[in-house]
Amino acid sequence: MAGGRRGDSFDVKWANIRHHDVEAEVFERVHPEGSSIYERAKVSKSIAYIAKSCRARDLCVDVGCGTGFVTGFELPHYKMVVAADISKRMLDVAKRRLGGAKSLCLVVCDAEFLPFKRGVADLVSVSSLLHHLPRPFSYLKEVSRILKVDGFVYVTREPSYQRFRRFFDFLDRFVVQRFLRLVRFLRSRLENVDLNTRLDGLDYAAVDVHYPMGFHFAQLSRALGLLGFEVVSAYSYHWIYPDSNRGWLQTLLTKSNFLIERFPLSNKLGRYVSIIARKHVKDSCGA
Numbered sequence: 001m002a003g004g005r006r007g008d009s010f011d012v013k014w015a016n017i018r019h020h021d022v023e024a025e026v027f028e029r030v031h032p033e034g035s036s037i038y039e040r041a042k043v044s045k046s047i048a049y050i051a052k053s054c055r056a057r058d059l060c061v062d063v064g065c066g067t068g069f070v071t072g073f074e075l076p077h078y079k080m081v082v083a084a085d086i087s088k089r090m091l092d093v094a095k096r097r098l099g100g101a102k103s104l105c106l107v108v109c110d111a112e113f114l115p116f117k118r119g120v121a122d123l124v125s126v127s128s129l130l131h132h133l134p135r136p137f138s139y140l141k142e143v144s145r146i147l148k149v150d151g152f153v154y155v156t157r158e159p160s161y162q163r164f165r166r167f168f169d170f171l172d173r174f175v176v177q178r179f180l181r182l183v184r185f186l187r188s189r190l191e192n193v194d195l196n197t198r199l200d201g202l203d204y205a206a207v208d209v210h211y212p213m214g215f216h217f218a219q220l221s222r223a224l225g226l227l228g229f230e231v232v233s234a235y236s237y238h239w240i241y242p243d244s245n246r247g248w249l250q251t252l253l254t255k256s257n258f259l260i261e262r263f264p265l266s267n268k269l270g271r272y273v274s275i276i277a278r279k280h281v282k283d284s285c286g287a
């Protein structure tokens with residue numbers, strides 16, 4: 001099946017609703033990498049760059065917003081920010097987290113059928129969503145549909161392609177985790193953090209539909225180019241992933257990513273993919 005798709009799209013979407021409804025309350029605990037000091041720096045810098053380069057800042061749509069991690073960085077820059085997700089529970093958490101920001105609007109919807117007219121958005125952000133969609137590449141057409149000409153798409157924290165994942169799985173399990181265990185052993189005290197927090201009843205295999213293939217930034221850039229986007233930046237990032245930001249050692253390991261990203265080629269070999277692209281031409285329907 002193209003792109004590693006499993007099951008039909010209806011099943012995939014139901015699986016995503018069920019899974020993320022359950023995961024909502026503990027999302028940041030089971031995905032600590034998503035709100036790490038490194039990830040925050042990356043997202044904040046990218047959104048600031050996009051906002052500065054936008055012609056207008058009327059409407060931003062964060063699709064698959066989850067608990068609103070990326071949305072929070074967008075709120076100061078846009079007149080209206082729509083946080084959209086297929087899981088209502090995720091939106092409940094996002095609402096709680098982002099408080100009563102007047103410019104925030106929460107919408108339960110399917111990313112493949114965004115409830116917007118053509119050509120209305122200045123920015124569409126897609127963070128860690130593509131790999132949950134049955135047709136991630138054709139989904140980009142829907143993003144293009146709602147974007148204004150000169151509007152931006154920001155794709156981030158999508159898993160890198162398979163060969164890299166194997167290396168990172170090895171690095172996580174056999175190098176970083178063993179190193180952390182050794183340090184704990186040497187310090188003769190156990191930290192009270194469960195590094196393998198998983199919730200019963202969650203089936204990651206059912207929702208991470210694209211995970212087995214992953215993405216390459218060149219492949220995503222090509223897909224966006226074919227849709228009339230100009231790719232402004234495309235790279236991969238995030239190497240050392242200690243599973244948690246808690247504790248000085250984990251924080252230090254997370255921060256080591258800032259150092260690693262200075263090395264040549266590091267931006268081609270990371271575990272996640274990030275792309276900023278600008279819609280250059282009108283799409284076929286004239287938006």
Ligand SMILES: C[S@@+](CC[C@H](N)C(=O)[O-])C[C@H]1O[C@@H](n2cnc3c(N)ncnc32)[C@H](O)[C@@H]1O
Nearest residue numbers: 016020064065066069086087110111127128132
């Ligand atoms: C891994 S989380 C990422 C959350 C957030 N964007 C972040 O970066 O922290 C993926 C999110 O995508 C949502 N999602 C999955 N399939 C979706 C779909 N078809 N339409 C809209 N949202 C979807 C999930 O409910 C979940 O909140």
